[in-house]
Amino acid sequence: MSKKIAYYSVFASLAILMGYVEAVVQIPVPIPGVKLGLSNIIVLLCMYVMGVKEAFYISIVRVVVSALLFRGFLGVWYSLAGAFLSYFTMIIAYKLKNISVIGVSVVGGIFHNIGQITVAYFMLGRNVVIYLIPVLIISGVITGFIIGIISKYCMEYVKRKI
Amino acid sequence: MKKLDFVIIIVAVLVACALYFSGILKFGDSGSYAVVYLNGEEKKRYALSENINDLIQSENGVNEIQILNGSVSIISADCADKICVNHVPIYRNNESIICLPHKMVVEIQNDDKKYIDAVTN
Known part of the structure; x- marks a missing residue:
């Protein structure tokens, strides 16, 4: 039990730390606001190593804490929508056969963006955000792919240690 | 894989x-107006043909908009993330710069919309 609690806290703090790294180091891409989603590495690791339910709790803690720390109160809703939608679609993908962590990560990346654009649509009251959907799908594929590869290599080490 | x-x-x-x-x-293609929305309501409308600098005051903060040679950019803002400031200048119809913390949208629009409005009115 205490071992489990330790793992929870290590993963949660790692996920929050990843969010911090991303808030500080901005990647030079032509579309502002596009992030790699480094904390998704941790969520994916938890999902595969600890289990689906455990990863969900860590995901919630990560989103609420890092959104409040780095993005302010309004940011919580965008982050929560993105995180929930991406998490639930990732569970569906995870349960499928013939899929590796890269595919799961790509699904998560795409639906994270879709979730945020949906909140933006309601918050801003402008349908102009839907014009961003093609760009966001592509950016979700690219970031999800990179995150998937990183997770794949991390996972071998983490599985050996746990 | x-x-x-x-x-x-x-x-x-x-x-x-x-x-x-x-x-x-x-x-x-290139639009003809830059329309500023706050909380989903139209606040200001600029013609892209003129060069202009203006301050947009919302309840959450200030953004400074610049229209130069037909393209629109936000040159300063007092928000935390500065995503709108880093955004590339926009000029094509339907393009937009969005400032989430201030709930502000700058949208490029065309004459077409105006023309259709005139007909339906």
Whole structure:
């Protein structure tokens, strides 16, 4: 039990730390606001190593804490929508056969963006955000792919240690 | 990588391309107005033909908008993330710069909309 609690806290703090790294180091891409989603590495690791339910709790803690720390109160809703939608679609993908962590990560990346654009649509009251959907799908594929590869290599080490 | 990974990536790229090239979600040619919305309501409208600098005051903060040679950019803002400031200048129809913390949208619009409005009125 205490071992489990330790793992929870290590993963949660790692996920929050990843969010911090991303808030500080901005990647030079032509579309502002596009992030790699480094904390998704941790969520994916938890999902595969600890289990689906455990990863969900860590995901919630990560989103609420890092959104409040780095993005302010309004940011919580965008982050929560993105995180929930991406998490639930990732569970569906995870349960499928013939899929590796890269595919799961790509699904998560795409639906994270879709979730945020949906909140933006309601918050801003402008349908102009839907014009961003093609760009966001592509950016979700690219970031999800990179995150998937990183997770794949991390996972071998983490599985050996746990 | 396994089979379904490739399927997902290819399907996603195809959907994005289909949405873009079908023209439903495509940016148009250069627009003629920059329209500023706060909380979804139109606040100001600038013609792209003029060069202008202006301050947009919202309840959450200030953004400084610049129109130069037909393209629109936000040159300063007092928000935390500065995403709107880092955004590339926009000039095509339907393009937008969005400032989430201030709930502000700058949208490029065309004459077409105005023309249709005039007809329906």
